[in-house]
Amino acid sequence: MGSLQETTWTGTAYVQGRASAKLLASNLELSFWGGVDPQTSEVIDRHHTLSGKHLQNTILAIPGGRGSCTGSGIMLELLLNGKAPEAIIFERREDILTLGVMIAEEVFQQSIPVLVLKKEDFRQLLKLDGQIIYVDDGHISTAPILSKHTDSARDPESGLILETAPALEGIKLSTLDQELFRGDYGEASRVAFRIVLRMAHLLGATRLMDITQVHVDGCVYTGPATLALAERLRDWGGKVRVPTTLNSISVDQKRWRALGVDTAFGEAADALGKAYVDMGAKPTYTCAPYQLESAPKLGEQVAWAESNAVVYANSVLGARTMKYPDFLDISIALTGRAPKGGPHIYANRLASVRVNVSGIENITDLDDSFPPLLGYYVGTLSTSRIPVLTGLESYGLSTDDLKAFGAAFATVSSAPMFHIVGVTPEATTLEAVVASELTTFEVKPSDLVKSWDKLNSAPINQPLDLVSLGNPHFSLPEMRKLAELCQGRRKAANVAVVVTCGRSIYKLAEQAGYISKLKEFGVQVLTDTCWCMITEPIIPRTAKTIMTNSSKYAHYGPGLTGRVMYFGSLAACVEAACQGSPAAQDAGFTRPPMNKLLAAVSQSGKRPREPVLHQDAMKNPWTFPGPLVLPDDELAVEPDDDGQTFKEWFDMPSEDERNQVTTETKTIYVILPPTIPQDLEEMMKDWHKPVLPGSAQDLDKWTSSSPRVNDLIGYLRAFYHGMNVVQYQETFTWRPWNEKPKARSKTIKVGLETPGELDVWDVRCRPSLDGRARMQVNLDDVADALLQRIPNDAFAVIMLTDYDLYEDEDDDFTVGRAWGGSRVCIVSSFRYNPALDGPAGIDRMHMWPNSHCKTFVDNECKAAAEEEQPRVAKRVKKSSSAAYGKLPSDSALSLAVQATKRVPKLTTRDELASYWFARLAITVSHELGHCFGFAHCPYYACVMQGVNSVRQDGQVPPYLCPVCSAKLAWELGPLLGGSGSRAEKQEVWVGEQISSLKEFCGRWRHVAQFAGFEAWLGKRLDDIKEGR
Template identity: 55%
Template structure:
């Protein structure tokens, strides 16, 4: 075999094999984690995250080497689409295991007979791939190549054979589902759950009380095929199940001018989930529903901001469930005993000290969350320094959504604020490292994230946010060339409409849309003539440029209203940001 180009690794490596198979291709390497949802176009395989080093690169046919995924749980849906449409990577080489991306491959293999190999190289070897031209993946083996003619071959089988993994304790009811007693949909769902349980090295499965489904978001025909197939196989949810925001306003998309090529499959996807017994809540903020779980409740939630909020603020227990695994658990009522379901896995492994000033406004929380997520990576942090700040639930929502955008961790703690962080030693591991955040760091984040469109409600607007917005708009007039659009859940809209707040905002010129969220809105609901977007969501400020193709500026809610009234994207940082 010829020597590899560059100064990459020599010989062969033995890796942890998550999904078996054989592939080879040119290496595309980055030391920055990548969210496939909002970061990779599900139809072309091109990286659209404008903040990522691989922005603009096509992943099709390459061996993608990244530390892990990050951000949205919908990355599994994008991975499934890319495998089925042939525009995905030939193989995935990770520095550390990533369940969201791997789950997309599991579903493709279990339900559609399509797959790519997925292996974990480990932190010592992974950086060497940056200097390697081509790689062959065969089972658990990585081989460097100088080109495709040097391939050895010898593909391997799947990492997890069908049937019950021997190391997982199953009940008689579990085995009955696996044997098909509950129908084919529950049987396939149980197979996928057990593959993920093996991934996490879970010793057993547990009962869960409720589910929130993120996979109802339309990423392409593969996700629709997944849901309709399970529906046609007789799938019915066994636990109370809510649905995330979808890709269209299910009741009004035709009147809004949405093209039928988008509206019909997106609506059909929602219909499939409702037919399986899920409730048409269509909100990315299920913690605002009356059915929100309590502290200690074992649940299965997907949607990254919802997962982080449930674990951190409510004290419920859920992993950061990938799309499609959420439905599998809902169809069986059983989940792997791993991740944040386990008490010991909820402790912080990094301390982040942040400054506190009495003049902080609400814009500090998304900036802190965004920066804390970058520092934490895949580690659970405890934030120290906000004990006297008194953040509201909306502040914590904004912090969590931004944190979930830049981190792959399923939760955070804030000392003296979140329910489990009553004392530092109650949540922080011994000898955990400390990172100090400065006001200058937050100023850099402000500059990173920042009009003719004001985007509010990512995650969905709450009742108290509607109250604050109405107060800021009262007595003022929106600029005629600026649109202000708010997304929210149906239940929240009904509450504020009954109080007259929707009518008041409509007089100002604002528009409210349900069922969808800003990460799912496309033209024509997203105004085609938009040049620059302003938002108070650090999450959308990060994903927006890649999703909508426009620059997105970040500001406080007050700044957003000011921009809506003046038509000028002032984007001025608050007084506490260093000049």
């Protein structure tokens, strides 16, 4: 180093040249993809120290690149559109950005100097940020340099740079290598091989090696340069020599026109993908090639690009690949040869950083946001070094957890892999994967808070516009989990939900029924592309806020999209999609006005000119009051439910959730709980009994006797008047399932044998999270078995179970669920056991119809306000018209209240069992309503009203409101036969249904719910006869 007036350094030039400009310096690595705008040269990585600066007309000094392999493509674009820096100086050898410069030099005759300084010299250079410096090959100075530089020699015919001695020095070439070098296999492979050689020289490799497959990332359209390169290689006759897969491209090739993508951009992105296919690559179009059948095996030598895929291949699969830059990937595919260096060699796969994770064993609420958050944090710690993690052996990381961890890690680290002791294949022990020198970090969950804050760039409670899922592409288990989370729900109207996956996963998800479930929720599923390439209009032009479960996209998203980001678990993303905000915002339920209620019951969807069914009663709040909205009720949490009008229901395609009754399919089958064989009796005999302190009254299983089931069948025959409701005569049976549970997991499995075929399906079982059930069974697993045995003449099947149910791992429990389009319902009697009323906070005195008592409602609201829940109390106040003060003594609701007061307090076992039956019957009628295509109803207090607790479902009525009744009457009226129009049969059916239900309830008036319902029905029948 010279004097202060003139400072000079000498480094290694990997691309020669001269330059002078103002120094733009940072001590933080930078990913050009997602970090630099190729059209303007602005640094758009909003987490980087250079954010907002422009690279054009500067000499850039950074320690190295990081993150995406597509950085080489951005570098190429910058060079060809005149926006590149004048030179780049690194602290260490860097291959991604350097490769972009080499490609520009070899193919397009444009270049800038690229050189590497020693670490101590680089640190001194950083101090000159903002000053003019000079570069000449490997020399840097603060004053002009007397140049000895000469331009590289070029082939007079092609104009390509002739191979210089340094590129061949020390590299041993095989016979095939020499043939490729001479161009015996064509111009494309000759140019590609020279690029491989130059990269081998940069990496210090002395040999080349064969590889078995390539994954190309260069098919991402970053601008005209990427397309020009691919088409030039194709036009030179390029053909891949080894199996080659393609990464996600910039558009959904099948849907981009329909999605409204700009035509010029879509055609260019489409053409880029096709150029690679023309060279023999397979159009897999996925950023998760490890999900393909062609995924490499342990120890297999491959050449993969795409940062997350490289890290997954090395770390999780144990295959061997460098983090290949875009364009080096296709160069290797065209030659079949790669530099023998980096992670291809065992010694270069050893960890030099140890990260010990502690404290998670004491945390019970870690969700699926933990792995990507940890990966992001570990990536920032390790920078370019390979880490090994300890302390996660018992966490039970899934392959999707490892995918999320690796993608986040690769976003902020340039290291090609990680190890996790006891999890990844090479890390059988710590000693097996560590180098001689090891730096150790201790990490606790609390250390991840800064990363969480960094990834959540959106202000708290800012309204949400888009939920982005699938970066990297979703796997089949993730599609299943998402479908389960969305089951029976709908996203908010003002929130878009988009998920990306590979074509092969989409096909499997479609076959499994997940795609249809996701579409019911409102999810848009795209293939071929991924979030790092998606722009408007898939991202709505008006959108300001995006939520994702991907640390990778939460990092890149602000720069790529100009939007702020929320980061969270998959469940949190679904919840936010329903609420319109990751934190439930202050919102009030407003009941639709009468003109909308009248329109909702009409076939046209408009306010009818002529009277409609129930019209007078619709205006009578003492017969059909509005829905209750008490603290924490579903409409308090989701107050913007617009409901489902008659027209919307009628226009539903039959393949969705509206099944139509025919003369061949008008039977509802009620299936008894599976029997328990002798070899499971000891294990399962008490699963139906709640776990309660003290000595609660021990009742038999509700389904322990046939008369009880026959009573339920009788109720359903009256409720779904005209339908044939019978008991299913074949038996499902629980069977042992020989599979050991995962370490530290309380979840076990039992088999469920279906009748006839005698197939056995595995069903997950676990202790309930709230401690009330010894074991719960998984609802979806039971449904999978049930779907196999639907009789051909069935309109729907309803399976009863005495055991508690759960769906998602985070759920406490669920009492039932219907898959309307599949004609299947499952309902559990467990949570309706009267012994659980106290722990559930159920006030039997204020179940329907007494739940509408104004004093009761006011007290509930007051209690909520006293518990510092002003928002909830505010919501309730807006819907308090659903409660009554002094009722007209002859109104339907008043008569129902009076009837319940005449019923004695429950004391005997038979009385409690009858009360149990009433609650179960109401829920079963609700779930079967979904098989007729009915959505949850926000128009009135109605049996189809959505609920989110056993407390709330005791407060909704057992009847159908006018809107839902009109739908069912339209569907079942024709079963009555006879003459008359469909509308006339509607009216007849309503009268007959009410009469049938009244007759049934009259036999059960010793139960408060049925006594109240009988009185309500009697008044309603009188009103109909009088034309009201």
